[in-house]
Amino acid sequence: MAVSPGRRILFLLPVVLFLILATVIAFFMLSGRDPGLLPSTLINKPAPQFSLPAIAGWTKAPPGLTTKDLKGKVTVVNFFASWCVPCRAEHPQITALSSDKDIRVFGINYKDKSGAATAWLQRYGNPYARIGADLNGRVAIDYGVYGMPETFILDRNGRIRFKHVGPILPQHLREIILPVIRELKK
């Protein structure tokens, strides 16, 4: 039975529409984007201003942290707390990062009792060159932190270039964090 070309095109429409949609979805999946990820508005912006004291009541506490300390070298700023279980999970990775002499690893201790923070750092070791005690969580708000732990990576000029939400697990360190640092070191 002869079928007119116009009719043929009409019947081709469903498969064409589907293939376009499938291409878009495939493109999305292969791009490796995580739909659960919310972008930080601070990316490529200078780090918000702050000045935090050192952890109180600990004679060997590392010095406090201010915005000025963030310039000069590639910097990792890690928000952590002694009461946060995932922070414990990422602690070995943070420690591994701190052995790199070309970068600096700073901590911001979030809403912690100074005694608890001290005990936690003494027990597991202190990887941080400086720690600011963010007792009321104000700095965390300025940085748009919505859960512990979160980690920011800053370039030499003190601009935020990357944000990692949640613990840095070994595969995150290998596949995400180290490549970002390598790129910023260039």
Next chain:
Amino acid sequence: MIAEIGHFALILACMMAVVQGVFPLAGAARGEASWMALARPAAQAQFAFIAISFAALTYGYVVSDFSILNVAQNSHSAKPLLYKITGVWANHEGSMLLWVLILSLFGAALASFGGNLPPSLRARAIGVQGLVGIAFLTFILFTSNPFERVDPAPFNGSGLNPLLQDPGLAFHPPFLYLGYVGFSVAFSFAIAALLEGRVDPAWARWVRPWTLAAWSFLTLGIALGSWWAYYELGWGGWWFWDPVENASFMPWLAGTALLHSAIVVEKRDALKSWTVLLAIITFSLSLIGAFLVRSGVLTSVHAFATDPKRGLYILGILIVAIGGSLALYAWRAPALRATGSFKPVSREGAMVLNNLLLTTATATVFIGTLYPLVLDALGGGKISVGAPYFNATFVPIMTPLVIAMALGPILSWKRGDIWRAFGRLKLALVAALGAVALSLWLDSARDILAAFGMALAAWLFVATLAELAGRIKLGRVGPAESLRRALGVPRAAYGMTIAHLGMAVVVAGITASSAWQSEVIRYMSPGQSALVAGYTFRFDGVSKGQGPNYTAELGTFSVTRGGRGVATLVAEKRFYPVQRRNTTEAAIHTTWLSDLYAVIGDAKGKDSFAVRLYHNPLVPWIWLGAMIMFVGGGVSLSDRRHRIGAPRRSANTGRTPVPTPPTAPAKA
């Protein structure tokens, strides 16, 4: 050992699926009767092997064999037996196993009960069913093996998400899958018909009962899911327009359209290529639903733990299955010609309108669900599409649908008279106006739209009854004659009447519960009272309770109205120590006209608790209506014409003499 048997049986099932997918199709193409005959034993064997596999995993759950990774991750020895069993499908791997179990069940049923089908059509349909089986069995075996062992085995499991430990949700997935996967039969028939190059009334008559069964189960599955959301999530709502809910709703909408267009193919030999397309689309939407839930491309409260490898595998299945079938459609469907013609105003015309509206509704939900994903993929940023979009687009589409639902069954086939149809619906019009008046009076004329919604429900309800009354000539002949006619009405017609009545009940429930819900959110201490929609809720305090694997705080409310006791509500807040999670169990007292609904939240101070109290008018009607629709589907399915007496297929061109519809409306 048992787990390895399960794994091995699954591999054998996959091999059976290969046999089932290859030989019958090749045999039908080459006219080899012996190859086609393989379809039946292969489909039955595939089902048997998957059943063994499923039983093995269930056994692992029941005896808490934590050396199986899946059991260790999703079960716990202290869990009640019911939730050990339902835990089998409350996780990705196990639910995929349930999916293929049901898929092979339908394949085996088609093989066992399809005796009256022409051999080549049957072989092809079972063959396509086998191909779908291969896709999902390899998916399980290569990316989601439920029988993986863990060494050393943990001392105990990590438990099932407490939200899922609930009877409503326990049976939600099986029914949902019976619906989703049931549409695979319509799909297989559609592909088989395209391969055969012929669609005729006999084909439609074979497809309809399978579609009807799948549709009924899906209706029940969706209703169970929303009922669960209503009483377990504790915020008084019952539908979120969440991507995963939409994923189950889209096949339902398309399946409803299919159900109706297949009637036109059966009775009038028209709308053929459209019906075939709907059959493909309906099952494709089921597949897309599975993909959305499991691939991690959309974020949702329901999404399974995701893995990009799985997502890409399912995407591959989608491209082959949907792309392949739509390409086949583009190639073969243009040759399908309708023999029946009809005027726009006719029963067929009403079905076309039904199909247009339902497919528009499907497209609306589809766009709303996938738009955020597409926008993100094209670099347009992150957005979410929520209830306002769906309400704004969905309600205007449903309104004409409900109006037409009342008219359609009254119009004659081929050429109807719209004015005469309206004339027969005078009573429905009166009922609609009465509903408007009653709503405005009860509501003090605050919400015109709600009054309109109630009018639609009344219109549909009375018109559906009027159609039945017209059919049995109630009031125009003697009661004995009417009764005789009532007994003669086919069950399929009763099924339609019941399902449409159910829809009217649902519309009333949705309208009333969204428009007239009353809500009080506040802190309460023991002895304090709150007034909600005329009911006084007195908070009597909180006591401690203990369940099998949780502790609970029980907040008691005494509800009175005008001094008379109405109910005692006990709202629970449970704490599951294994997962360290809280759940809320809303206390609900239903009068069937409304629900009194109470939830307790966190404590403030010594004995003050955050509470949420609701009065939800007509909300039980939503699930009642869905149950009525399910029953309607069942009644229609029990019609003997679905089982026997399928019209003999015509010899050559599909120019079947159109059977006089036995359900033709009685002309006055």
